[in-house]
Amino acid sequence: MIIAIDGEASTGKSTQAKKIAKRLNINYRDSGAYYRAITLYLKRNQINPQETLGKDLFSKIDISQKFKNDSFSIFLNGEDVTSKIRGHKVSVSVSEYAKKPEIRNFVYNLLRKSSKLNSIVVDGRDIGTVVFPDADYKFFLYAIPEIRAQRRHKEINDETVKIESIEREIKERDDIDSTRDIAPLKKAEDAYAIDVSYLAIDQVFEEILEKITI
Ligand code: CDP
Numbered sequence: 001m002i003i004a005i006d007g008e009a010s011t012g013k014s015t016q017a018k019k020i021a022k023r024l025n026i027n028y029r030d031s032g033a034y035y036r037a038i039t040l041y042l043k044r045n046q047i048n049p050q051e052t053l054g055k056d057l058f059s060k061i062d063i064s065q066k067f068k069n070d071s072f073s074i075f076l077n078g079e080d081v082t083s084k085i086r087g088h089k090v091s092v093s094v095s096e097y098a099k100k101p102e103i104r105n106f107v108y109n110l111l112r113k114s115s116k117l118n119s120i121v122v123d124g125r126d127i128g129t130v131v132f133p134d135a136d137y138k139f140f141l142y143a144i145p146e147i148r149a150q151r152r153h154k155e156i157n158d159e160t161v162k163i164e165s166i167e168r169e170i171k172e173r174d175d176i177d178s179t180r181d182i183a184p185l186k187k188a189e190d191a192y193a194i195d196v197s198y199l200a201i202d203q204v205f206e207e208i209l210e211k212i213t214i
Helices: 013-024 031-044 088-097 101-114 127-131 145-156 163-179 201-211
Strands: 002-007 027-030 063-068 071-076 120-124 137-142 192-195
Touching: 002 013, 002 127, 013 027, 013 120, 013 137, 013 201, 027 031, 027 063, 027 071, 027 101, 031 063, 031 071, 031 088, 031 101, 031 120, 088 163, 101 120, 101 127, 120 127, 127 137, 137 201, 145 163, 192 201
Parallel strands: 002 120, 002 137, 027 120, 137 192
Antiparallel strands: 063 071
């Protein structure tokens, strides 16, 4: 079984995907975390988004995700980069890197490999449209930007970061993600859309669970 959770930035896709994985006892992959980890690697190596990336470069990037009990970790070449990839530096650049076909294909291969043997829930932007168009269940989460910024601000829990700058970053990412040529952010025709603006985490979760019959 494959479950795709797509949607706009900061709509709680990962939170829902993790809850589903736990409840149904299936695997979880955070596709955004792959794009973020690759961005971190490329920035550290001073490779900018305009450069063409050769195949040999990807052989130097090893990414793994571990989700156990309630804790999710992501490793880049053996280093735990879970918090680092959520930082502002990665957040403001990730969408420029995520436009690149070489990077997308690398991530697609990793995600499709993960789905070969086990049931899986994956969250992202193009999971139901491009990566797994035949997914058994597809959801699309959206919400008004002000509320998404408030929620992300609370999650970051850092008073030095202004809500306005989070809102700007979220809107910019949505804009780049939904207007790019390859795999733009958009609802799959057969996805079930949920406006999460005024719903609590558990309400969204219940709505999702109601649709999944196993
Ligand atoms: O959790 P949040 O909404 O902040 O974003 P994310 O899921 O971590 O994704 C970060 C960025 O990676 C997105 O803004 C996209 O630019 C890119 N991404 C993508 O292009 N395709 C995906 N399937 C997932 C993420």
